[in-house]
Amino acid sequence: MAVFKELSKVLTPILKTMGFSKKGNSFYLKVGKNYGVINLQKSRESEKDIIKFTINFGVYSDVLGQLQYGYNSSAKPGIEQCHWGARVGEFMPRSPDYWWYFNASDNLSSLTSNVMEAV
Template sequence: MDIFKELINTINPSLKKMGFNKKGNNFYLEVDKNYGIVNFQKSRESTKEIVLFTINFGVYSDVLGRLQYAYNNLVKPEIEQCHWQSRVGNFMPNSPDYWWKANLSSDLNAIVSNVLKSVHDVIMPEINKRLSDEGLIDCWMSETFAGTTEIGRFKYLTSLLKSKGDFNTLNQVAEAFMEKSKGKPNANIATEHLKEIEYSK
């Protein structure tokens, strides 16, 4: 028996009820062309007898996707393409790198129940907060956990603000970032990005 495959198949009906569609080890929730993605990752340390796995999750913005190279709205994005992403442990107490463990003698229903509790209590609230572009903007404006790199946050945030026509906030974000990045490599990257989105005060 493929333990990991069995776990995914057992989890599938519950996530389907939440609005997700399964593709491989990914589950997709689509709202207004944006995607919330839940990805089950099996550890390389897994064997046929023992499986270790964790959950990655994220949000993909269609607006930001259109601004990126090789955009294809007919292909669902992978978890690595999400503009905001995390691993479930980041939102657990003390932020552990959390992995579930299952073997041939494990009670799979108990493990599935625990996984679904994490999806319901941890993952879904975080995805729902950011599934709209407005939610992503709020996240990047007010939260310390950016779900991307510092320069990634700047690029995504300024691109969304420009697309929304919120030039007052865009000016504030651009000025604050450029001041903070003076003399650092990110300053040049940010300058080039602002040219690309045709930003001017």
């Protein structure tokens, strides 16, 4: 678990320079009242020493949100509330669903570079 939190900590300043803010396991880019979302999703198959995770992308439209029941323009949307979404694997050749595996003895810097290249 600590490995996953450590990855999130390392990614935070990098994504912050791109205009993203962080809440939980998601990073938000606000444009007007719309949001771009990058979400780190840890798999239920993760174990204490080996973390399995993927990245979800989402776009939330304020205009479409106003048409939905339960609209709250003051709250950041969760990845599941986005009007468009995709997993990182959809943008990778021959990888419709891509997951990283990482353990405490792996090189965090190398993983961070790999994740940022994918983002």
